[in-house]
Amino acid sequence: MMKTSRAVIVTCLLTLAALNCxxxxxxxxxxxxxxxxxxxxxxxxxxxxxxxxxxxxxxxxxxxxxxxxxxxxxxxxxxxxxxxxxxxxxxxxxxxxxxxxxxxxxxxxxxxxxxxxxxxxxxxxxxxxxxxxxxxxxxxxxxxxxxxxxxxxxxxxxxxxxxxxxxxxxxxxxxxxxxxxQFSFNDNTQSLQELRDQFDQHITDNQLNDLINISGRDQAPLELLYLIVVPQRINLVEVCRPNRRWA
Structure with a gap:
């Protein structure tokens, strides 16, 4: 009887562990x-x-x-x-x-x-x-x-x-x-500024303008999402500014 009880307890514990996992x-x-x-x-x-x-x-x-x-x-x-x-x-x-x-x-x-x-x-x-x-x-x-x-x-x-x-x-x-x-494809610059202000105010106006010039206005919302979620990409925007020869 004791062995049966132990088996039941072990089974319950394993089940709970699996459920938690x-x-x-x-x-x-x-x-x-x-x-x-x-x-x-x-x-x-x-x-x-x-x-x-x-x-x-x-x-x-x-x-x-x-x-x-x-x-x-x-x-x-x-x-x-x-x-x-x-x-x-x-x-x-x-x-x-x-x-x-x-x-x-x-x-x-x-x-x-x-x-x-x-x-x-x-x-x-x-x-x-x-x-x-x-x-x-x-x-x-x-x-x-x-x-x-x-x-x-x-x-x-x-x-x-x-x-x-x-x-x-x-x-x-x-x-x-x-x-x-909210980051659906569009060419509304005003909405991009509002999204920047809502989700990441550390992105400057210059960086936002560079982003629009590089990716195009219609693709900019997705690129802005990249910058907000992965701030390290701002360095990439700086490197790829349109006024650089090898952009």
Whole structure:
């Protein structure tokens, strides 16, 4: 009887440990959190571009309900994710996990018929560089999203196959998606100044003007997001000023 009780206790402890391991996924709730994550973790800019792309390819209702604007079974190379390695907490009943972000997926009919359904060039530029590791995983039921995660595959040299790296997996809040949507592509200089003032007042007017001149007004919101989240890129803007011979 005592052996049985011990076995039950051990089983319960192991179950609790597994549940804690699955649930211990850090949430990114704001751009301020993004800055902290990028300063503490080794994350490629590709993952930030992927997040920006996702935030601007979903619909968010007034009640903060997130809905996909694309087919997770097909568009952008997205497909089912079964969570076999228990990377994530179980999806709510009736929801299924899908993953998106693989730039090596061959173009489908949706790409040819609707070019606007192709991932950003900046997302796809990782093709062939060995950096095609970042993914977004969502739990979806009838286009309604209940959970959003940013993750990445292990490196090839880690010999972990197609597993995802738990240490680089984050829960993405609706609030962060709303903030990222403020950086949608546009040519409104005034809105860029307002975003700078809201999220990073250390970026000077000269740096903002250099950014616009280098990237173009319509692409500047994404470049501004880069500068806010990864301030070290300001040095790159300084180097690439248009009035320099080798810009």
């Amino acid at each position: 699955v649930s211990a996924i850090e949430e990114i709730n704001s751009i301020k959190d993004l800055k902290r994550i990028y300063s503490n973790k080794s994350l490629p800019m590709h993952s930030l571009t992927l997040l920006h792309w996702f935030a601007n390819n979903v619909d968010i209702g007034t009640n903060n309900v997130v809905r996909l604007s694309f087919n997770p079974n097909r568009d952008f190379g997205s497909h089912r994710y079964c969570n076999y390695e228990r990377l994530l907490p179980s999806a709510p009943q009736g929801y299924q996990f899908y993953t998106v972000g693989n730039v090596n997926q061959p173009p489908g009919d949706i790409d040819r018929k609707f070019p606007e359904y192709v991932l950003y060039p900046r997302v796809r530029e990782s093709r062939g560089t060995g950096r095609n590791r970042d993914r977004i995983i969502v739990s979806v039921q009838a286009q309604t999203v209940s959970q959003v995660y940013l993750t990445q595959h292990f490196r090839q040299e880690d010999n972990r196959g197609s597993e995802y790296d738990r240490d680089h997996t984050f829960n993405i809040s609706t609030n962060l998606l709303q903030q990222l949507r």
